[in-house]
Amino acid sequence: MKSVTIQQPEKLVIEERSAPQPLPGEVRIRVTCAGICGSDVHIYRGHNPFAKYPRVIGHEFFGLIDAVGEGVEKSRIGERVVGDPVVSCGHCYPCAVGRPNVCAELQVIGVHRDGGFSEYVTLPAKNAHVVPDSIPDNEATMVEPFTIAANICSQMKPGPLDTVLIYGAGPMGLTSIQVLRGVYGVKEIIVADRIDERLSMAKANGADRVINNANSDLKTELDALGIRPTLIIDAACHPSILPEAISLASPAARIGIMGFSSEACVISQQAITSKELTIFSSRLNSNRFPLVISWMTERKIQPEKLITHQFPYTQVLDAMELFEKDQKQCCKVLLKF
Template sequence: MSTMKAAVLVAPGRFEVSDVPMPEIGPDEVLIWVERCGICGTDVHIFNGHYSAHNLPLIPGHELAGTIAGLGENVTGLEIGRKAVVDINFGCGNCFYCRRNEILNCASVEQLGIGRDGAFAEFVSVPQRHVITAPDDVPFEILALVEPVACVVRATRKANVGIGQSAVVLGAGPIGNMHIQLLRLAGAAPVVVLEANPYRAELAVAAGADAVVSDALELKAVVSDLTDGRGADVAVECVGIPELYRLAFDVIRPGGHVSAFGLAAEGESHSLPLLETVLRENSLKGSVAGMGQDMHDALVLLRHGRLRTDAFTGSAIGIDRIQTAFEGNDMPSGQLKMSVVMDSAAVSA
């Protein structure tokens, strides 16, 4: 094969599904036949022109699961036909940041589907050291969740959540729902969620939220009541709205922590009350992507059923319908996430 089908984002808001050249495989690279690729909130930001617009035209897509289809001449230890997922953050592998698994800060970092062509395509080539083989008994729809779950694994680690610590999750979309579940796995209690959308609020309860609040004006009082007046140990912002970041600081206790996860628009900011932050010994830490061991741990959690995945795996579309999917017209009831399947004929209408 010299060409493959791919969804190319040629301009903000406009995909073209067409035949494009097959990716070349370098001597240390692996060719992955993409079976399924989830649509991420970051992909939506790229589609809307809010993020990575300078990289267009681009094949987005980074939440991939597939099968090894080709091996570079220097590749060892991998076999064609094995299921695989991909650690999508490609650093130099040698610098201070790469050695510390802080690859996003590497001066030469590239992210699959964000800074280089990704997985809304039949095939993608990646460095061997970023390929993680997966057991045959884990279905592709579950494997496509490894990358987003890894992002939440990393954020939960950075938040240093312990058993019996209280947590607030601001926004219960796909990533917020995963945060609810990972916080519970880490031992957080209670887990309080702010979500105005009734159907997402219902799914948050199913994911294990102890309380769901629809009105931001009521959140602080609910958190105070559930934490003996202290406030939450941790608040996770999952939406990327400055007002919610301000609310996150309002609902944490003295000595509490804000986990910054939601992608705000470029140039948006939150004014931090410095004296209050110092005197209360509050903290803020950003986290956006899973990498390295985060990916392996996410695969273990998913393989052994530690997360409820039914709201993430029940909706798939063929690549030919990707424009409609990104325009927001295809999400069925009871689902938080949609995936793209390369073989459109394999997806029921």
């Protein structure tokens, strides 16, 4: 089989490998479509502290089950499935309380173990989720990105009284807009970003207002509108955002952090406590795949709006360079296997 492998930072090859055999309790997927995520680029560039090399990257993938391991029903062969990249132990404290995404022994497919940028990938059978025929292959590949939004929203519990501010109109921000609008019916969504083309994407995906905070002061803009956000999502991942979000938030607001920056930021305890703010963080997803598949089936979200480019996997370097550098026109890039 052909696999996209990062042998070491800045060294990507498409190499011939033996097809993996599913272990007991596992299935093997013949991958047909996979999505590029920022974390894939980070592994390629050597900026992901969790990745070990060499590594087959890719954690957003769709395909057909073509083999099963011992203990898995053979009737599963032929199923159209998407793979949940979160592989957990099932018995530690986080797993016991329904948060396998921060399992004490967490393995992420495409990071800690080989991923879906390959013609075949193996994973636990419970991680392979059936996709109805009504969802096209391309859209099915988008289930994983939407589970990120589903995960943070499940913690923050948005509702029709909420006025939402989202920092960042990249893929995480855009999926959050769609989920907040189509599933939770929030009152108003404001999006801040520094790229006008990204803000246009935000409007197309359901934002009510957009603000270019490269050219204007966000607090001044919100004050002029008389807006105090009751729910704020940081989908831009810069250390300056959390202190600003705390200052902008309404009393009793919730703030959600989706980023993974290691840079320090300075926040005021008094600013948090005086408004009794709640701050959530969210990593990956905790069993949100069935929920997102149901949203797609019911057309509460429109994943096709986010797919801007497609490439054969043989052009993976071109695809990753486009994803990394063209923030004006590019959102989600899919690879075809």
